[in-house]
Amino acid sequence: MPARPVDAMHARPVIDIRHIHRIFESDAGLAHILHDVSLSVYPGEFVAITGPSGSGKSTLMNILGCLDTPTSGKYLLEGLNVAELTDDELAEVRALRIGFVFQSFNLLPRMTVLDNVTLPLAYTDVPRREREKRAVHALRSVGLPVDHYDHRTNELSGGQMQRVAIARALVNDPAIILADEPTGNLDSTTGRQVLDTFHALKRAGKTIVLITHDPGVAAEADRAVQIRDGRIYQGAYVPIEHTDRGAAVERGGRGVPEERSGRGVSEERGDQNIPNERGDGSVPDEHGDRGSSLSPLTSPSRPLEGPFNPIGGPR
Template identity: 80%
Template structure:
């Protein structure tokens, strides 16, 4: 079985008013099905740019990204949108939920344009909420009536509702206190036990330590890759210089 994620010699260069900004340098990484991997690094290290590429929200300037064996570079915009909708679940620090809608309606929202009948959408949403660990008596609550931890569980359920190959979580505990954050992390562990693949972006080493494997990005380079217990030594990975890259124009972006 191929890795869920297989990125090879990824570079990302942005063209800015100040010149060319080389954000990612020669990044190679694989993530197997059912793995829980944390990508960590300081602010400005390139980890969010890497997540955007993994989530098919951005494309690399050079290198190859295979998602479940599918070469992402060969997809057009419509096909990329379909991959994002069906194969990738996103969980964000800010939840991105609609406050005036109920919990159940928020989770069903990604299914509205899939052609499923309402009953089937509701069935899938209930299943996703159960996986995320939210009690049944909260399903008809409005989002504004929930705690931060409960809202993040709803966001996790929404990410699960299309049965994605991978869950990408960007600082999912950043707006939560330590105890609530730990409860959310337990939800990720429970999902991993069902076979889900999880990639979590964080600047917090304590959060990263919850994963099976930690990947550290510094200055756009893969600096360290090892198990969460530190049993594998860190290595700095050198990349090609900017002059080695193909002359590809890239539109600007942010870290």
């Protein structure tokens, strides 16, 4: 795997989360989903977050994508404190700075491939001809044949739909790509093609954070971190060049807690007024925050305002 550029090793993290907790409230009590999670991702890195179902992966990804807010802790995105951003600024970050790729594609089946990819630009000041030009460029970058551009997305294979979804994530030229199980619904050959696309994006300078439960997919990344029971650990795939930032390296082993001395991770605890876990010490399923019985133990999360909702299309 190609190493990151040397100058990126000394850059400011694009993603820097410090002592993040995420707690939800339900009829059964408090669900402590994320526990004191700290992680830095540097420009041009390809990082995999791996762990079993219910470990907190999706909750963490929602926070990284500014789709949810932590109960406590700090999130610096490209040096900006996310908690200090207005709703309009958050919408702009989601629309322009982050590209989202999902396992289920989230394409509109009655629209053509080209129209799906131009969708994030539909409510901007970009003229239609320029929107189409950018969409064609994004589709070419993921290797989709030109004769597919006027097809409806429900006429495509799973691998082709995922390529369209990646192109849609790229159309605004975001610095960061967040991918949630992007190969989960694909066969091994098609999954290989999608992973090759992510490697090409990395070579083009994109920062990629990919969630997966598959150790083979995680091994494709520059480094992998493992999350279990809402706590983050360094995994077995950490290259040696990352040791200069104090990352814990356990060659061939797992379950090594991430060190707190890495660059960009504050040693100060800050506000730690976190309610206790449930009395039995168990950690509820990470997907509980999606059910109607759970509500965030914070002020209401900011709505997904702005020109484009990355989860499903135009607002």
